[in-house]
Amino acid sequence: MATLVADWAHCDQCAAYVARMVSHDRHDPIRHANLLSAALNELFEMSFHTRESGGALTVRFYRNGSIERIELAFPCSAEQRNSYEAIIQRIRNGQALANYLDVITDDAARAEHAILLGLAVNYDADIELSVRDKEITTFVVDLALERLLN
Secondary structure, three states, rough: OHHHHHHHHHHHHHHHHHHHHHHHHOOOHHHHHHHHHHHEEEEEEEEOOOOOOOOEEEEEEEEOEEEEEEEEEEEEEEEHHHHHHHHHHHHHHHHHHHHHHHHHOOOOOOHHHHHHHHHHHOOOOEEEEEEEOOOOOOOEEEHHHHHOOO
């Protein structure tokens, strides 16, 4: 985490590299890579906002048909995790768009809220949060990017 938090450019570089690798066999690989890179960069930003320099950032990718699954695990405080859980609950309750519009027009809103809501609204992402131990938060994000391309 220390290397990632030290320089934001690492997030962008990692996201672009991984997106190109994962997208090579998709219908429109360049557009798919662009969308995946942007979504992955948003997820990396979630870990960046924790300002945690200890621990590790773990990213796993899975594919099932047209769905790309990203699992991103990183150190996170209980307070921050509770905030994420509240946003995810709003998404599940069908309030993503209304909350997203509120957050992007509120200068005092936390960036992490805009990120999660933006993924749900702009990428039609399914987002889950899991806690494997009390200091590590894992986001599980399913993206149907091929559907967005059509």
